[in-house]
Amino acid sequence: DAMVIQNPRYQVTQFGKPVTLSCSQTLNHNVMYWYQQKSSQAPKLLFHYYDKDFNNEADTPDNFQSRRPNTSFCFLDIRSPGLGDAAMYLCATSRDQDRVEQYFGPGTRLTVT
Amino acid sequence: GEDVEQSLFLSVREGDSSVINCTYTDSSSTYLYWYKQEPGAGLQLLTYIFSNMDMKQDQRLTVLLNKKDKHLSLRIADTQTGDSAIYFCAESSPTGGGNKLTFGTGTQLKVEL
Numbered sequence: 001d002a003m004v005i006q007n008p009r010y011q012v013t014q015f016g017k018p019v020t021l022s023c024s025q026t027l028n029h030n031v032m033y034w035y036q037q038k039s040s041q042a043p044k045l046l047f048h049y050y051d052k053d054f055n056n057e058a059d060t061p062d063n064f065q066s067r068r069p070n071t072s073f074c075f076l077d078i079r080s081p082g083l084g085d086a087a088m089y090l091c092a093t094s095r096d097q098d099r100v101e102q103y104f105g106p107g108t109r110l111t112v113t
Numbered sequence: 114g115e116d117v118e119q120s121l122f123l124s125v126r127e128g129d130s131s132v133i134n135c136t137y138t139d140s141s142s143t144y145l146y147w148y149k150q151e152p153g154a155g156l157q158l159l160t161y162i163f164s165n166m167d168m169k170q171d172q173r174l175t176v177l178l179n180k181k182d183k184h185l186s187l188r189i190a191d192t193q194t195g196d197s198a199i200y201f202c203a204e205s206s207p208t209g210g211g212n213k214l215t216f217g218t219g220t221q222l223k224v225e226l
Contacts, residue, residue, distance in 0.1 A: 006155075030210070031211040031212075035214075042117075042218055042219060043201075043216050045208075045215075048208070048210075048213075050209050057213075090155055090156065094211060094212065096210070097212060100212065101161070102158065102212070102214060104155040105155050106154055107155045109153070
């Protein structure tokens with residue numbers, strides 16, 4: 001059974017057109033993370049939520065925002081996608097800071113045309 | 114700053130052992146991880162090791178940690194074609210209410226018949 005679900009798996013958007021990626025989890029975990037993985041690179045943390053508390057990484061562009069309306073769902077909003085934002089976006093969860101396992105979803109591959 | 118390095122490629126024959134190496138620089142990392150990524154997929158947690166351990170074995174996987182040299186390795190015994198994937202090591206650091214994973218560049222493992 002899927003535990004971390006990401007929709008859609010593939011997303012194509014136009015340059016400058018806002019796009020939203022979705023992540024849901026059935027694990028009831030407190031922490032949800034968004035990572036960006038560009039082609040042939042390591043995943044890089046963008047931000048995370050601990051419950052409703054939002055934690056942004058210092059070098060995450062303002063173009064990227066996130067919402068977590070409830071425990072199960074977390075959204076990544078890209079306000080004005082540029083060509084450089086084309087990447088795989090990975091959602092992950094962990095029970096809390098003391099539990100070290102992070103569980104990843106299958107990712108959404110974003111193409112910007 | 115944090116910087117995790119891995120060799121880019123490794124090719125082995127089916128049935129042989131594979132050893133994937135990783136060097137990290139953040140000596141304060143409490144846990145170190147190995148993740149597997151198959152083409153177009155998310156990250157699968159293989160195993161992790163607490164920083165006060167020097168070895169952990171889990172079925173075909175053996176993790177060795179040399180904290181003095183900041184060197185981590187993953188040994189896969191009896192490597193199979195299904196082990197072909199990219200392997201990422203990662204170190205964790207507390208951030209907000211979660212844990213930030215900093216990934217290495219990834220090692221592409223190719224298993225040949």
